[in-house]
Amino acid sequence: MSDKSSSRPSGFDRRAFMAGAAGSVLVPMTARAAAQDASAPVAQDPSLPVEVTLRVNGKEKHLHLDARTTVLDALREHLKLTGSKKGCDHGQCGACTVLIDDRRVVSCLTLALAAEGQEITTIEGLATDDRLHPMQQAFIDNDAFQCGYCTPGQIMSAVACVKEGHAGNEADIREYMSGNICRCAAYPNIVAAVKQAAPEIMKG
Amino acid sequence: MTAAASEPKANMGQPVPRYDATAKVTGRATYASDMPLDNPAYAFLVTSAIAKGRIDRFDLDDAGRVRGVIDIVTHENAPKLKESKLFSNGGYAGTTIQPLKSAEIAHDGQIIAVVIAESYEAAREAANRIKVSYTAATPSASFDSPGTTTATAKGQNSQFKEDPKVGDFAKAFDAAEVKLTASYDTPTQHHNPMELFTTSCAWMGDNLVIYEGSQFVYGLKNGVAEQLGIDADKVRVVNPYVGGGFGSRGSMTPRTAIIAGIAKRLNRPIKLVPTRDQGFTIATYRAETRHEIKLGASRDGRLVALRHEGAEVSSRPDAYCVGGTKTTTRLYACPNVDSLVSIVRADRNTPGFMRSPPEVPYLFALESALDELAVKLDMDPIELRRINDTTNEPISGKPYTSRSLMACFDEAAKAFGWGQRSPQPKSMSDGDWLIGYGCAATCYPTQMAPSAARVRLQRDGRTRVEIAGHEIGTGAYTVIAQTAAERLGVPLEKVAVFIGDSELPPAPVAGGSNSTASTCSAVMMVCDQIRQRLLKAVMPSDSLADKAKETVGISPAPSTQAAKGDRSLDLEKAFDALGVVVLEEYGEWKPEGAPLDSFRAMHNGQVRLIGGHAMKDQIAYAFGAEFVEVRVNRFTHEIRCPRLVGAFAAGRIMNPRTARSQLMGGLIWGMSSALLEATELDERNARYVNDNLADYLVPVNADVPGVEVIMLSEQDDHINPVGAKGLGELANVGTNAAICNAIYHATGQRIRKLPVRLENIEV
Numbered sequence: 014m015s016d017k018s019s020s021r022p023s024g025f026d027r028r029a030f031m032a033g034a035a036g037s038v039l040v041p042m043t044a045r046a047a048a049q050d051a052s053a054p055v056a057q058d059p060s061l062p063v064e065v066t067l068r069v070n071g072k073e074k075h076l077h078l079d080a081r082t083t084v085l086d087a088l089r090e091h092l093k094l095t096g097s098k099k100g101c102d103h104g105q106c107g108a109c110t111v112l113i114d115d116r117r118v119v120s121c122l123t124l125a126l127a128a129e130g131q132e133i134t135t136i137e138g139l140a141t142d143d144r145l146h147p148m149q150q151a152f153i154d155n156d157a158f159q160c161g162y163c164t165p166g167q168i169m170s171a172v173a174c175v176k177e178g179h180a181g182n183e184a185d186i187r188e189y190m191s192g193n194i195c196r197c198a199a200y201p202n203i204v205a206a207v208k209q210a211a212p213e214i215m216k217g
Numbered sequence: 218m219t220a221a222a223s224e225p226k227a228n229m230g231q232p233v234p235r236y237d238a239t240a241k242v243t244g245r246a247t248y249a250s251d252m253p254l255d256n257p258a259y260a261f262l263v264t265s266a267i268a269k270g271r272i273d274r275f276d277l278d279d280a281g282r283v284r285g286v287i288d289i290v291t292h293e294n295a296p297k298l299k300e301s302k303l304f305s306n307g308g309y310a311g312t313t314i315q316p317l318k319s320a321e322i323a324h325d326g327q328i329i330a331v332v333i334a335e336s337y338e339a340a341r342e343a344a345n346r347i348k349v350s351y352t353a354a355t356p357s358a359s360f361d362s363p364g365t366t367t368a369t370a371k372g373q374n375s376q377f378k379e380d381p382k383v384g385d386f387a388k389a390f391d392a393a394e395v396k397l398t399a400s401y402d403t404p405t406q407h408h409n410p411m412e413l414f415t416t417s418c419a420w421m422g423d424n425l426v427i428y429e430g431s432q433f434v435y436g437l438k439n440g441v442a443e444q445l446g447i448d449a450d451k452v453r454v455v456n457p458y459v460g461g462g463f464g465s466r467g468s469m470t471p472r473t474a475i476i477a478g479i480a481k482r483l484n485r486p487i488k489l490v491p492t493r494d495q496g497f498t499i500a501t502y503r504a505e506t507r508h509e510i511k512l513g514a515s516r517d518g519r520l521v522a523l524r525h526e527g528a529e530v531s532s533r534p535d536a537y538c539v540g541g542t543k544t545t546t547r548l549y550a551c552p553n554v555d556s557l558v559s560i561v562r563a564d565r566n567t568p569g570f571m572r573s574p575p576e577v578p579y580l581f582a583l584e585s586a587l588d589e590l591a592v593k594l595d596m597d598p599i600e601l602r603r604i605n606d607t608t609n610e611p612i613s614g615k616p617y618t619s620r621s622l623m624a625c626f627d628e629a630a631k632a633f634g635w636g637q638r639s640p641q642p643k644s645m646s647d648g649d650w651l652i653g654y655g656c657a658a659t660c661y662p663t664q665m666a667p668s669a670a671r672v673r674l675q676r677d678g679r680t681r682v683e684i685a686g687h688e689i690g691t692g693a694y695t696v697i698a699q700t701a702a703e704r705l706g707v708p709l710e711k712v713a714v715f716i717g718d719s720e721l722p723p724a725p726v727a728g729g730s731n732s733t734a735s736t737c738s739a740v741m742m743v744c745d746q747i748r749q750r751l752l753k754a755v756m757p758s759d760s761l762a763d764k765a766k767e768t769v770g771i772s773p774a775p776s777t778q779a780a781k782g783d784r785s786l787d788l789e790k791a792f793d794a795l796g797v798v799v800l801e802e803y804g805e806w807k808p809e810g811a812p813l814d815s816f817r818a819m820h821n822g823q824v825r826l827i828g829g830h831a832m833k834d835q836i837a838y839a840f841g842a843e844f845v846e847v848r849v850n851r852f853t854h855e856i857r858c859p860r861l862v863g864a865f866a867a868g869r870i871m872n873p874r875t876a877r878s879q880l881m882g883g884l885i886w887g888m889s890s891a892l893l894e895a896t897e898l899d900e901r902n903a904r905y906v907n908d909n910l911a912d913y914l915v916p917v918n919a920d921v922p923g924v925e926v927i928m929l930s931e932q933d934d935h936i937n938p939v940g941a942k943g944l945g946e947l948a949n950v951g952t953n954a955a956i957c958n959a960i961y962h963a964t965g966q967r968i969r970k971l972p973v974r975l976e977n978i979e980v
Contacts, residue, residue, distance in 0.1 A: 098412070136243065153235070
């Protein structure tokens, strides 16, 4: 398995990665990057695994990854955190939403390497000691899902929506929750859930 | 109580939270692609860039050099697979177009190669490095394309038996005092469930495990076994949670057997996660349809003549059709009815079931036409429906088992405030916004299919229910648990439910809205078998006969009533009298009128749906009425839909919470179908253009400000032991017409082609 439990820092140079990853498709940019920075190492083969350290739900994870691996695929395929879902892989549906340094981010459009050194929170990290997060409880109380596939993304987005101060009224909630598609169309119940959980989240 | 959990009325169960709620809000619910595999290889599909022609040559050199590539599978080296018949012809497959079989291309986006690699990233890179040379022919895209062929549905689709007709339509239409002829179009639509069409296959020796979101695990198991040429007992399909189906996962797609075959050859588990755009061509869709409606009526609004002609697109080899005339010719009283359905063959992937397959397009036409007739008659559209309401369907005169259509209209009209509508078009506005009110009827056939179940009850009340049903968001776990708890008289929290696994007793396809009625009837029956064994132990033999009749015979009385009489049974005493601590029963239930081969078919993964108009002496439908407010901006022509109100009657409501959510989602689906959804077709290339979730418009939260669901109390003792009518496909049917009727009221413009976009408004 690629998940190693050592605490060794990765020591990976992101600039070298950018040059390397772009090598096969964007030749002019590679050349320019190299010319601007004489100390840049020779571009490496992008398909060679690189070492990445991710901080996920408060724990440090050391991984060997294809440099093109997204945060979503790193979570799902390499860390066995399958709560975050792949619905489009294009940042169009929101099913993969996680918090990175408390900001909501579509993890399918974020490279794992770009998330190094930041705190990633997934749906698995939301409940504490088997006590549901107020937003999770509100989703249950208001039946804010049916098939449940978009739900982890909806909940992560909803938590951020409240913290951003966008849950003051129903119109705001609808607007700021519109980046997350629910094909079962539980939308009115999602609005009710965010409304219910917002005061408790703001309190504590 | 929250709005989500409304107070149950008569003949409704408790609105308990979903059985799977905690799993779903914590990320612990495992969908197919979440299942752990031991050292999987990753598959990536390559799909055809032409719609018709053949592959001349693959250049795989570049692709093969990508680090981590294990295998590249094309028609030249693909595992040999056997054919499977079309689902609607008694087989398992959603299409008979079998990719990787030859160099021939039958539609755009057909699978032409599969790359297997050590990582997803490598497989994807290699797939993009494959070069394909084609000899392309000009494809026929749709209705108006040269080169299509057209023939009546009757005679080529085994499920479409008859074009319903009665009386003398031509004569009656000629003589009618008021006449209407109008044509309607509906577009191509794709289900786009949130979960992608993933498949993971792992072999252990000769045994295959498939993790795939499926609405029919027994069908998939038997279908893949048939294609691989192995015993069905060697194949197991597992999917405890399905990320939305809407019909897209009811029949087998070609990808599954292909991945299974490759996994066998490579002796390694394979995980396929296709892209969203590939999902538009590797599975099914709702085909575009065209309709002509002719209505003749007397001045007082009685229908005297009705004709519905429909045309549907299908693929070259498969005569798929939905044939909604079976419903539209039977919905209202009318002595002279005629109908005809045709299938137009084009160079497309085979269409398939999508939420209320026949009713969505065909009722759009009929319910729009009725509104047009109401305008001609200068009559309130609700009154027109009331005048033509009927207790018996007009084609063969069979009685509806129950029909609350007008009660739904009245309840919804009251809640909506229909009385405040001024009937003249363009007569209501608010600043720059023209306001329109519209309504339409909705209905869906009540269907059942044979189902089995196994129930295990322990002395302490702990219960385990096993049934190969499907949790596609409908609340299957929840209503099955409720049924068992109620029937056995044990607390709900003591019931564990196991579904979504083809090793469990067979259940029918989660389609045609039959699941709750079928699976819960089976669970009820098996619970009664357990009760009977317990009763035998504690009851004197003379009273047993009565008790057994009440609880064991599949009496048509709804479950609560039958179960209540027996609540006094003391479980521990009964178990002690029997001298055991665990009782387990298996049973197979089938609906009245099911064919003799029903149970064999059930085990073989073949569907034998009973119900709707196809019942022997009666006809069973659920009904509803839908009201909408639209606002059309006078200057920009922007269309908004601030209010959707639906009232529905569907027999016993097992759980008002999950039922309400399905009906609410259905109303929003209907709005989406009317105003947003269409797969745009490049007619030159027979290619879907907007094959992603940014360009294929589905509603987001800001699109649906106000949705109100009203559930009427209805009891129907003639349908199934549970007394439930399926409602998952009830709410998204009438909405299309209701919205177009409201747009007419707002603007005076009648729009007969879906979806309605701002460029279609000419105020």
